[in-house]
Each structure stands twice: as C-alpha cells, then as structure tokens.
Amino acid sequence: MGKPLLFSTIFCAVLATVVCTATPLSDEKIVTKREFDDTSMQSFPEYDNSAMEEQGASTEGYHKGVAYVRWGRTVCPFGAEVVYKGRAAGSHYKHSGGGSNYQCVTLQPKNFAYGPGTVAASFMYGSEYEMWGNIPKANLHLHEHDVPCVVCYVPTRTAKIMIPGTYICPSRWTREYYGYLMAERYNHHRSTFECVDHAPEKALGGHLNRNGALFYHVEPRRGSLPCPPYDQQKEMTCAVCTR
Numbered sequence: 001m002g003k004p005l006l007f008s009t010i011f012c013a014v015l016a017t018v019v020c021t022a023t024p025l026s027d028e029k030i031v032t033k034r035e036f037d038d039t040s041m042q043s044f045p046e047y048d049n050s051a052m053e054e055q056g057a058s059t060e061g062y063h064k065g066v067a068y069v070r071w072g073r074t075v076c077p078f079g080a081e082v083v084y085k086g087r088a089a090g091s092h093y094k095h096s097g098g099g100s101n102y103q104c105v106t107l108q109p110k111n112f113a114y115g116p117g118t119v120a121a122s123f124m125y126g127s128e129y130e131m132w133g134n135i136p137k138a139n140l141h142l143h144e145h146d147v148p149c150v151v152c153y154v155p156t157r158t159a160k161i162m163i164p165g166t167y168i169c170p171s172r173w174t175r176e177y178y179g180y181l182m183a184e185r186y187n188h189h190r191s192t193f194e195c196v197d198h199a200p201e202k203a204l205g206g207h208l209n210r211n212g213a214l215f216y217h218v219e220p221r222r223g224s225l226p227c228p229p230y231d232q233q234k235e236m237t238c239a240v241c242t243r
Contacts, residue, residue, distance in 0.1 A: 066160045066242055067153045069104045070177055071215075072200035076152035077176050084108075087203055088127035088147035090213030093188040098122045101192040102213060104149035125212030129200070130185070146203035147196075147215055152176070157242040162195050164218075165230070169241035181218040181236040193218065195238035 067083060076082050089105045091098030099122065129142040157174065167178035179198040184191040196215060220230035230236075 064158055065153060065155045066157050067151060068160050068176060068240055068242070069194075070150050070152055070197060070240070071102070071104075071182075071194050072147060072149070072179065072197040073177070074148045074150050074201055076150055079156070080152040080154045080176065083151040083153050085148070085150045088149045088213070088215070089124050090127060090191060091189070092123065092125050092212055093184055093214050095123070096189055098124075100190050102127065102194055104151055126210065127213040127215060128209070128211065130214050130216045140200070142200060142202060144209045146205075148201050148203040154242050160240065160242045162238060162240050164193060164195075164238045165220075165236055167198070167237040167239050169239050173241040173243045176240045176242055178237065178239040181238040182215040183218055184214055185216045188214070195240050 070076060071088060074085050084106055086104040086106050088102055090102045091100070103124070105124065127147040128144050129147055130144075131140075132143045154176070160176075161173075163169070164181045169175040177195075177197050179196045179200070181193055182196045183193045191213065194215075217235040219235055220227065220232050222230070222232055
C-alpha cells in the first residue's frame, strides 16, 4: 500500500508544477471562430486581388459587364459580344413537372458521365413560335418554326432589366433590343415571360410542328391591371435595357 501512495504523491506534485509554470495565453494569441472565418476568407481570389496586381494585371473593371439572352435572334446588337448561339427550349407545354423557365441551350452540347437509356428525369424540348391570324409578324410565316436565341455580353455596363409593356427604355439606360412579350398559352402549364425580338428569325430546318415549349403573344386583361392605359386588344411589347 505504501508504494502506490508514494507514486501518486510524486505524480501530483509534478503535474502541479507543470500547470503552474506554463505560460498563459495572451489576449493577442486567442483567435475566436469569427476571427478565424474572416481571416480564412481573405485567401479567396474574389476577396484578394493582390495576386493579379503582382502579375501586372489591372483590376479596374473586374466586376463590370452584363449578359442577357436575345430571344428570336442569332446576332447581338452593336456593342455586345456573342457568347454563344443556341435554340430556345423548355418543358413540354402539357407536362406538369419540369422547369417553368425557357432555356437558351447551346448548339454544341457535351456530356461527361451519363446513364444510357431513358431514366427517371426531367425532359427538355425545343421551342416553337405560335403565330397565326391577326397578330404581329404573322406575315413572316414563323408559325410552328423553331426559335433561335443568342447570349450576348456587354462589357461596359453592369445592370440589365426587361421591361414588359413598353418598347422604350428609361433615360440613361441603353436599349439592347425590343419586341413582344411572349410565354406559354394561358391554359398550358406556366412558363416565364420573355422578350422576343421585334424582328424574329427562324431556326434553320425547324419548320415541323413538333410542339414542345411554345411561345405565344401576351395580351393584357382588365381588372387589377388598369385598362386604360393597357388595351386588351393589343399584344404587349417589351424592352431589354442595360446601364
């Protein structure tokens, strides 16, 4: 019984000496979780431009530029760069699932890992103009033709808006293009409203009636929407503006 008691006494004495003589942490060495998070964020490129500056690259205008889709066309307006050309696409007008927004899909698709065959998935269909009768641009014979699109980039501006109901941009804004507001038909499954160019083009080779995602003109309806100034006998216009 004597030896274990002696060993315990010696161990406790040594431990007390180490604890008492250890150098206490100063306030400067204590790093809180918030300080650690803020410090770590400084190493990310989006927060630190020093690497670019050391290599002689200018950071001026680093965050400038705006991109938009020009629906119904294959070229960009003057002053805008073509990012890529594509086809308008979206969910089938009869399907209750899938995405509600139109997409400008690339004409040069590439795949990596994929599952062969049809699987449980959402489907993407091409888009067609639905233009006939006494409506604008019906004389262009666009009905049932596939809808082209192009993504444009303006390096000198930073904001973009689409204004439904007018083809004029506010003062100090630049009009990129204007046209007609279009979407799925009222009794189809919902889509987004998009501004289709006033001088639309046809996608080459896409004149068959395959349906899919469809573009219809939009007409205002009186009620909570004031008529006038809106007129439910006139198709709504739109403008895409940048600044």
